[in-house]
Amino acid sequence: MCTLSAILIVTPWAQGRKLYFGSLSEPTSEGPDLLPIHCCYSTVSLAAPNPCAANGGQGPCSHLCLLHHNRSAACACPHLMKLSSDKKTCYDIQSIRGLAVDWVSRNLYWISSEFDETQINVARLDGSLKTSIIHGIDKPQCLAAHPIRGKLYWTDGNTINMANMDGSNIKILFQNQKEPVDAMIIFCIKP
Incomplete structure (x- = not known):
C-alpha cells in the first residue's frame, strides 16, 4: 500500500x-x-527475511552486508580492504607505517604492507610514478630520509637499516637494539 x-x-x-x-x-x-x-x-512494511539483520546489521559479513534484488546477501569491504576467498571476511590490502619526504628530488617514501609482504615505496609528491624499491621488511616501525646524502634509514624489529634512495646498497647499521627503535634525522644548517 x-x-x-x-x-x-x-x-x-x-x-x-x-x-x-x-x-x-x-x-x-x-x-x-x-x-x-x-x-x-x-505505510505497510513487507514481511520478508533480511539476511543482513543478524550480527548488528552485518549478517554473515565482517564489514558490509548488501542486499541483492532477490533478497540474498553479498558482502563488501570498505576502502583499502579486500574481500577474502570465503566471500565474507575483509582484510587490509595496504597498511602504511612510515613516511619520509625527499624535498631535493620531490619524492615521497613510505613503508607499506600489502597481503603478506612489507616494502618501502617511492612516488613523486603528486602520487605519480609509484614503485616499490625495498622488499622483505619484517617489522618496520619508522622511516627517515637524508636527501642531501641520498640515504634512507628505517627500523626493522630491533635493527636500524640504511640504503641508497633508489633501494640499492642495503646495510644493517645497528642490530640487537632494545625495542621500540625509532629513526630520526635532524639537519643542522650553518649560517
Whole structure:
C-alpha cells in the first residue's frame, strides 16, 4: 500500500526538461505530453527475511552486508580492504607505517604492507610514478630520509637499516637494539 504525498511531473526530454512540483489536489494544465512520477512512502512494511539483520546489521559479513534484488546477501569491504576467498571476511590490502619526504628530488617514501609482504615505496609528491624499491621488511616501525646524502634509514624489529634512495646498497647499521627503535634525522644548517 502506498500513500501519495506529492506528484512530480516531468516533460519528455525532447520538450525541454520542465519540472512541476505540486500536490495531487492541484490540477495541471501543461498539456498531454507531461509524464507524472508519483512520490510516495509505504505505510505497510513487507514481511520478508533480511539476511543482513543478524550480527548488528552485518549478517554473515565482517564489514558490509548488501542486499541483492532477490533478497540474498553479498558482502563488501570498505576502502583499502579486500574481500577474502570465503566471500565474507575483509582484510587490509595496504597498511602504511612510515613516511619520509625527499624535498631535493620531490619524492615521497613510505613503508607499506600489502597481503603478506612489507616494502618501502617511492612516488613523486603528486602520487605519480609509484614503485616499490625495498622488499622483505619484517617489522618496520619508522622511516627517515637524508636527501642531501641520498640515504634512507628505517627500523626493522630491533635493527636500524640504511640504503641508497633508489633501494640499492642495503646495510644493517645497528642490530640487537632494545625495542621500540625509532629513526630520526635532524639537519643542522650553518649560517
